[in-house]
Amino acid sequence: MRKKGFSTLAIHAGQNEEPSTGSLTTPIYQTSTYVFDSLEDGAAKFAGEKPGYIYSRLGNPTVTLFEQKMAALENGESAVAFSSGMGAISALIMGLIRNGEHILSSRGLYGCTYGLLTLLKERFGVEYSLIDMREEQKIAEAIQPNTRLFYIETPINPTMEMVDLKKVCQLAKDKGIKVIVDNTFMSPYLQRPLEWGADFVVHSATKYLGGHGDLIAGVAVGPQNIMDQIRKTTLKDIGAILGPNEAFLLNRGLKTLSVRMDRHCDNAKKVAAFLQVHSRVKKVYYPGLPNFEQYELACRQLDDFGGVISFEVEGGTAGVAQVLNRLSMIRIAVSLGDVDSLIQHPATMTHAVIPPEVRASMGISDGLIRLSVGIEDVDDIIEDLNNALD
Numbered sequence: 405m406r407k408k409g410f411s412t413l414a415i416h417a418g419q420n421e422e423p424s425t426g427s428l429t430t431p432i433y434q435t436s437t438y439v440f441d442s443l444e445d446g447a448a449k450f451a452g453e454k455p456g457y458i459y460s461r462l463g464n465p466t467v468t469l470f471e472q473k474m475a476a477l478e479n480g481e482s483a484v485a486f487s488s489g490m491g492a493i494s495a496l497i498m499g500l501i502r503n504g505e506h507i508l509s510s511r512g513l514y515g516c517t518y519g520l521l522t523l524l525k526e527r528f529g530v531e532y533s534l535i536d537m538r539e540e541q542k543i544a545e546a547i548q549p550n551t552r553l554f555y556i557e558t559p560i561n562p563t564m565e566m567v568d569l570k571k572v573c574q575l576a577k578d579k580g581i582k583v584i585v586d587n588t589f590m591s592p593y594l595q596r597p598l599e600w601g602a603d604f605v606v607h608s609a610t611k612y613l614g615g616h617g618d619l620i621a622g623v624a625v626g627p628q629n630i631m632d633q634i635r636k637t638t639l640k641d642i643g644a645i646l647g648p649n650e651a652f653l654l655n656r657g658l659k660t661l662s663v664r665m666d667r668h669c670d671n672a673k674k675v676a677a678f679l680q681v682h683s684r685v686k687k688v689y690y691p692g693l694p695n696f697e698q699y700e701l702a703c704r705q706l707d708d709f710g711g712v713i714s715f716e717v718e719g720g721t722a723g724v725a726q727v728l729n730r731l732s733m734i735r736i737a738v739s740l741g742d743v744d745s746l747i748q749h750p751a752t753m754t755h756a757v758i759p760p761e762v763r764a765s766m767g768i769s770d771g772l773i774r775l776s777v778g779i780e781d782v783d784d785i786i787e788d789l790n791n792a793l794d
């Protein structure tokens with residue numbers, strides 16, 4: 405049978421009418437626990453011999469629907485939801501790595517992911533190195549006998565630098581190394597890392613998946629046997645579970661993911677073209693610009709170029725303040741992927757926890773601004789930017 409299209413899956417995957425009422429949408433199962441028919445029924449569910457819900461830290465039907473949709477959209481076997489993107493990233497990494505082992509990471513990372521790797525190193529003896537993954541040779545040289553994991557953001561927050569997933573995943577496979585890709589910036593509508601050979605995908609579901617700036621959530625997708633293990637260990641025993649209210653909003657948000665992403669992409673292309681020719685803008689980083697350094701890779705790996713643009717202005721932090729403080733519609737706020745346009749300063753905000761010299765090695769200057777282009781009328785976004793830049 406022909407596989408259903410992305411937008412169809414986003415609406416229908418995992419969704420069954422609620423049996424007792426026929427409710428089309430899966431309700432918010434606002435419950436902590438589930439009643440057993442008998443001692444034998446409860447014991448069999450605890451032993452994993454019988455399917456069924458036990459306690460909402462171990463599973464909840466509203467959350468299950470979100471997990472099933474995400475597995476379908478990322479084209480993976482199984483998904484596990486978490487209370488935040490960091491909850492997903494930490495549970496997955498801690499479920500896969502042991503003390504004394506090594507993680508090879510893309511040179512750029514979201515600030516708190518960098519913080520997590522540093523914590524794992526300082527407190528739990530897990531080694532990591534950040535490397536420029538644009539050159540295969542550099543990756544091959546950086547692999548150590550104890551390297552177990554590649555951890556990759558692509559495009560990287562906030563520089564938009566990309567990693568060639570097909571090449572890197574092949575290299576990892578040859579060495580028996582597992583690959584995790586943070587797909588937050590693209591969403592499965594624009595990039596599906598598992599199809600390029602990655603083993604796991606993680607998301608801050610706070611961003612495009614929810615899409616409306618009204619929740620914090622995360623999700624990890626991967627092979628059934630390993631995700632089952634994660635569910636029983638670093639999800640259950642650390643406990644960063646997703647609540648049913650957030651899951652409900654995500655189930656609703658996913659239904660419009662494709663139409664929202666199309667608008668984000670259309671708007672971002674026009675905003676990037678505007679920024680590129682503005683005299684106060686030194687450089688624009690957007691994978692959809694033909695002069696983007698990795699434009700050819702972007703065309704191959706992405707179905708479209710997404711809604712995040714970074715750009716540099718003169719004058720460092722003070723120069724950035726002059727622009728940001730003059731905006732009237734676009735909000736100064738961290739996070740991204742919302743229907744609202746959001747703008748922020750990585751050096752003092754999302755990536756402030758990273759030491760300045762490491763930040764510089766990631767390509768984050770004090771004059772760098774990150775804009776998450778929303779789905780407002782694009783002329784209004786451009787007008788606001790134009791007034792602020794002038």
Ligand code: 3LM
Nearest residue numbers: 488489490514561588608610621738739754
């Ligand atoms: C941000 N990013 O504004 P949560 N992976 C990526 C991310 O960008 C993020 C996470 C994981 C931002 C959040 S900064 C205080 C605000 C690529 C989050 C973590 O745990 O759901 O926030 O996801 O860049």
